[in-house]
Amino acid sequence: MTPLLLVPLVVLAQVILVNRVPLPGGGAPDLVLLVVTWLAMTRGPATGALLGFCAGLLVDIMPPAAHLMGQYALALAVVGYVAGRGVGSPVTTIVACVLLGPSLAVALGLLISDPRVTFTTLVEQVPLTIAYTMILSPVVLWATSRGREPGYAT
Helix, strand or coil, X not given: CCHHHHHHHHHHHXXXXXXXXXXXXXXXCCHHHHHHHHHHHHHXXXXXXXXHHHHHHHHHHCCCCCCXXXXXXXXXXXXXXXXXXXXXXXXXXXHHHHHHHHXXXXXXXXXXXXXXXXXXXXXXXXXXHHHHHHHHXXXXXXXXXXXXXXXXXX
């Protein structure tokens, strides 16, 4: 499946399905971040940044968009670039991206005085998002290692 079709489908799945699942604590995994990380790891930093920007822009304009346009686009563009460059092993790269995405989005929210970013967001929502996304992150490791030689060390 091409990224041009996969990214919008994942954004729709995130908004329509995943964000509405009543998980403990009210958090939800970030499937868009995981897909951007996977695509960037397999295609490189320039393509990763572009895919991250486009995916983030789709998230920014998708209702219910309650934040400034481009906030998530910037965060996912940085995640895409970092994933494409790699931060050591694939596991380290995935963990770094899962930590970086929500943290950068909240930092940008603080920088532009987003009223939705509060102390509660920092101590409750961000850790939950990171934890739920980290639970699903082995899928990215599996997807990036498919098709590699059997002796490839992860």
